[in-house]
Amino acid sequence: MSGPLDQLKIIELGHVIAGPLAAALLSDFGADVIKIEAPNRTDMMRDLGPKAEDGVGVWWKTLGRNKKTLGLDWKSDEGRDILRKLVEDADVLIENFRPGVLERAGVGPDVLHDWNPDLVVLRVSGYGQDGPMRDLPAFGRAAEAMSGLAHLTGFPDGPPMHPGFPAADSTTGLMGALGIMIALFAREKGIARGQVVDIAVFEALLRLMDYPVPALTGANLSPRRNGLRQPMDFAPGGMFRTSDGVWLSVSAGSAETAQRLLRAVGGDALADDPRFATLGEMSRHMTVVFDAINDFVTQHTAKEVEAVFARHDAVASRVLSVEEIMTNEQIRHRGDIVSVDGEQTQVIGPVPHLSATPGQLRWLGRPPSADSQSILRDLGFNDKRIAALCEAGLVRLEGGRAL
Incomplete structure (x- = not known):
């Protein structure tokens, strides 16, 4: 069964978590995602963290799910021409570089919208595309600190703490997917054509935490971390x-x-x-x-x-451990942990559950450049031209092989 987003075409220039997660969430519901990596430098998530039995990073397996992969030097003149062909037929482009990277490569939003006026561009960065901090480097933990999350996590007499997962990056991916769908809805309704969705990594947490600001400004209450209790203890x-250690x-x-x-x-x-x-x-x-x-x-x-x-x-x-999550009856009943044929690695399935058009896990993260040849052929490149691009180092095929 095709997904509800199977006509949605996404170009992903993102890396690590925030941008790629936005694309992965939409890919679960059928979006056609082409992830572009430099021929000589792939996404670090392929190697970060533990590896599965086949040597592939398990984090990459889930962040790269349902995506096609293309090895392309999109910053070169010829590579930019290929990127243009992809953009002209796309609905969305996702990037999460530092502000100015796209512009310096000659593919800022003005250029992208010249190529395709209906393109929705998701731009994820540490502090946003403008403002006094726009050029500062940032990672998820910096965002967790800036949002106030770390300040509210931990014991009153102890240090601020980060949560046990990349909360800033993950919530940014979720908010980025929401922003894309809102922009696409505006496009469908004729309210706007292509537009830029600009999100700073700290902003998703800031919005989802929500209540500290109105608590301070409306009630003159400043939440503080409170150990095993809620920061403001408004409910028991x-x-x-327990006595048996649970x-x-x-x-x-x-x-x-x-x-x-x-x-x-x-x-x-x-x-x-x-x-x-x-x-x-x-x-x-x-x-x-x-x-x-x-x-x-x-x-x-x-x-x-x-x-x-x-x-x-x-x-x-x-409080469930990962092992207990795997055996929990409700989680199993809901089908929230899924796998694909030929893969030992299991991942969390599509969320939310849609009654008529549910999401689907089609494949886990593919090897670098696994789809380069088929993507370029679809763009009209013959094998001779593809071989020339490979020889010039502008395109990479799976395993670095030649045609």
Whole structure:
């Protein structure tokens, strides 16, 4: 079955995570993605991190999923002509270089839109395409620091901490895919033709975290990191360890669910205490609530806690390891971990789940330049011309082979 985006053509000049993830998310739903790498310098994600049994980096296998790969020196005169042919027939171009790289290569947005006025260009950079910090180098961790995420992660008397995954790069990829679809919708509605989607890596986290700024400006409250508890403790919960060593995340998101949680851990006496009549009242006595939950959880096994919480319709979720994720019944039922024929490596499947046009994993990350020959042939190049481009070092074929 073809995907809902199977007519969408994307040229990816991105590297590492943020830009490539945006393309990968759309490729799950059928987008035709051509990833371009320099003939003598491939994406570092091919080699970063652990390798599968076939010697290929597992991170590349998932970031390169469903993509065709082309080895092309697009900064050369002849390479730029090939890029132009690709752009003229494309819907989207994705890049995540430092600001000015495209312009210095003679393929800035003005040139790209001259080639194809309907092209949507996603530009991902550390600090955005303008402003006093535009030219500074940045990586995901710098963005996590700038967004305030690191400031809110960790214990009050300890250092700020980064999360256990590349949060800034990953959320930027997600926001980049959203930006592309919004721009394409605007194009379809006749509101705008091709336009530039400009996103700084810190901005996705800034938007998704959201509440610290209105908390400060609207309520004069400045969130602080709070260890196993929420930075502002507006609802009861936190991270607790059972008597048999299982970590549980306990949470309640409303006055009603908070009452059920209190009744589970402390009975009617705790739940009916006037100090906890509303979330507002409760927030002023959150240390008492936290201690009550902690006392209950630490004195019972995980199964005992889960049984009591189930009776009260309260929430206590086990903190799963990767091994436990692989065997979790709900994750397996949802089909969230998938594979392709001939591959041992499994990856997370397409999200979200669409009822009529679900996403599909077609293949994992392919070798460098795996599709160079077929892509160039589709552009009208014969084998003699392709061989000449290879000889000149402007194009690479899979494995560096000659025609």
